[in-house]
Amino acid sequence: AQTVTQSQPEMSVQEAETVTLSCTYDTSESDYYLFWYKQPPSRQMILVIRQEAYKQQNATENRFSVNFQKAAKSFSLKISDSQLGDAAMYFCAYRPLSGGSNYKLTFGKGTLLTVNP
Amino acid sequence: KAGVTQTPRYLIKTRGQQVTLSCSPISGHRSVSWYQQTPGQGLQFLFEYFSETQRNKGNFPGRFSGRQFSNSRSEMNVSTLELGDSALYLCASSLLGANYEQYFGPGTRLTVT
Numbered sequence: 001a002q003t004v005t006q007s008q009p010e011m012s013v014q015e016a017e018t019v020t021l022s023c024t025y026d027t028s029e030s031d032y033y034l035f036w037y038k039q040p041p042s043r044q045m046i047l048v049i050r051q052e053a054y055k056q057q058n059a060t061e062n063r064f065s066v067n068f069q070k071a072a073k074s075f076s077l078k079i080s081d082s083q084l085g086d087a088a089m090y091f092c093a094y095r096p097l098s099g100g101s102n103y104k105l106t107f108g109k110g111t112l113l114t115v116n117p
Numbered sequence: 118k119a120g121v122t123q124t125p126r127y128l129i130k131t132r133g134q135q136v137t138l139s140c141s142p143i144s145g146h147r148s149v150s151w152y153q154q155t156p157g158q159g160l161q162f163l164f165e166y167f168s169e170t171q172r173n174k175g176n177f178p179g180r181f182s183g184r185q186f187s188n189s190r191s192e193m194n195v196s197t198l199e200l201g202d203s204a205l206y207l208c209a210s211s212l213l214g215a216n217y218e219q220y221f222g223p224g225t226r227l228t229v230t
Contacts, residue, residue, distance in 0.1 A: 035218075037221075042223070043205060043223060043224050043226075044221065044222075044223050044224075045207060045209075045221035045224075046221075047218055047219075047220070050218065091160065103148070103150075103165060103172070103173065103211075103217075104150065104162040104165060104173055104175065105150075105152075105160075105162065105209075105219060106162070107152075107159060107160040108159075109159045110159065
């Protein structure tokens with residue numbers, strides 16, 4: 001079974017600084033997707049960034065980028081120029097690309113990010 | 118385009134009762150997935166429906182069931198509620214195909230007393 005591990009329950013960063021959230025996963029699949037979701041206090045789950053495992057290039061979305069290390073099964077999220085609005089719980093998630101109809105997301109436990117002014 | 122909507126947003130029920138939660142996906146999305154979020158267990162997959170058929174199911178007891186209608190709206194039912202069923206229930210919709218993303222609704226906060 002696939003598992004996703006986020007080893008940092010809480011992180012904090014100063015406004016305008018850079019922070020990196022860690023995520024490791026375990027799977028026997030060769031093709032899959034990895035995601036970072038953000039859940040602010042409103043509880044609305046928002047997709048931050050997506051990485052396809054077959055792509056070697058790391059995904060980037062504005063101030064958000066990932067460091068995807070397939071061999072190490074590592075998928076970290078870097079937030080540059082942190083803003084107060086980035087404060088939220090961040091979840092790393094995995095989904096297989098193939099495997100019939102198994103399209104469910106497997107989530108990590110989350111990392112609570114605090115942004116200090 | 119309107120996002121995923123869930124009703125009701127908040128619900129308080131008593132042990133032993135049953136509850137039905139509703140989810141309306143983004144227009145054109147035919148897949149609806151349900152997740153349970155609790156402080157202890159985190160986010161756990163309940164089930165997924167596509168074209169009115171359950172395609173995938175998580176490890177939850179039979180008290181948890183769902184269905185999907187022809188307009189892709191989905192309902193989730195929990196019978197004989199237990200205190201441990203108190204959670205945020207999230208619904209997510211997506212398009213058909215492997216190259217898709219799941220868009221989440223705001224959730225229904227269920228409290229069982």
